[in-house]
Amino acid sequence: xxxxxxxxxxxxxxxxxxxxxxxxxxxxxxxxxxxxxxxxxxxxxxxxxxxxxxxxxxxxxxxxxxxxxxxxxxxxxxxxxxxxxxxxxxxxxxxxxxxxxxxxxxxxxxxxxxxxxxxxxxxxxxxxxxxxxxxxxxxxxxxxxxxxxxxxxxxxxxxxxxxxxxxxxxxxxxxxxxxxxxxxxxxxxxxxxxxxxxxxxxxxxxxxxxxxxxxxxxxxxxxxxxxxxxxxxxxxxxxxxxxxxxxxxxxxxxxxxxxxxxxxxx
Numbered sequence: 001x002x003x004x005x006x007x008x009x010x011x012x013x014x015x016x017x018x019x020x021x022x023x024x025x026x027x028x029x030x031x032x033x034x035x036x037x038x039x040x041x042x043x044x045x046x047x048x049x050x051x052x053x054x055x056x057x058x059x060x061x062x063x064x065x066x067x068x069x070x071x072x073x074x075x076x077x078x079x080x081x082x083x084x085x086x087x088x089x090x091x092x093x094x095x096x097x098x099x100x101x102x103x104x105x106x107x108x109x110x111x112x113x114x115x116x117x118x119x120x121x122x123x124x125x126x127x128x129x130x131x132x133x134x135x136x137x138x139x140x141x142x143x144x145x146x147x148x149x150x151x152x153x154x155x156x157x158x159x160x161x162x163x164x165x166x167x168x169x170x171x172x173x174x175x176x177x178x179x180x181x182x183x184x185x186x187x188x189x190x191x192x193x194x195x196x197x198x199x200x201x202x203x204x205x206x207x208x209x210x211x212x213x214x215x216x217x218x219x220x221x222x223x224x225x226x227x228x229x230x231x232x233x234x235x236x237x238x239x240x241x242x243x244x245x246x247x248x249x250x251x252x253x254x255x256x257x258x259x260x261x262x263x264x265x266x
Contacts, residue, residue: 054231054236060239063243092140110130115127115240124240135251143258157258160257172228179225186218186222212259222252
């Protein structure tokens with residue numbers, strides 16, 4: 001399928017600051033509301049006896065993380081192979097992004113809250129699945145333009161993201177350091193990023209290469225924080241929620257790595 005004419009939509013390859021707010025939203029919301037969510041659960045693992053209970057939790061979390069990533073890939077493949085991706089991209093690029101992001105933010109908030117607070121494992125899975133599908137949909141325009149305008153960019157961004165996120169997760173497990181002190185940095189960094197994105201959308205300035213680099217760094221800090229939280233602090237019956245949190249951070253990293261690669265190829 002031929003790439004859509006993007007000029008009527010005021011969109012050029014690499015100019016995706018505003019839609020990225022939807023990707024960033026989940027991480028920012030979680031860091032601000034984490035105390036509220038965690039208040040419903042034990043602050044330590046005393047309620048989950050067993051020498052290997054933490055190892056089981058970590059294994060389950062990463063299994064569900066891989067499941068979420070595979071689900072994301074399968075949804076994207078289905079959309080692109082069926083030809084729906086082009087229609088979705090044209091619709092989303094031609095529609096009011098604030099309304100679209102509002103819908104996605106509401107979906108993300110409901111999904112994250114359900115995964116964090118519901119005692120039903122079925123509801124936690126439903127919330128995770130809904131969030132993965134929402135992420136897949138909001139990625140469609142970026143992936144569609146990357147496929148049409150920057151061949152090979154998606155593969156390169158996938159490799160860089162896998163190496164970057166995997167390396168940070170290895171550091172967290174290797175050092176066993178508690179990186180919970182990074183939470184304040186993520187909270188305020190996320191707010192500043194959202195202000196920059198909204199400002200760019202309202203006043204028409206582009207956020208450029210250095211913003212993408214900064215956001216890749218922000219996502220890296222989020223991956224490190226999330227992994228540390230999984231190792232040390234996350235309640236052991238919340239492996240679905242933990243996987244969802246780490247998935248959101250990796251998706252954020254992939255978004256900006258791809259944006260950066262696309263910019264360098266245009």
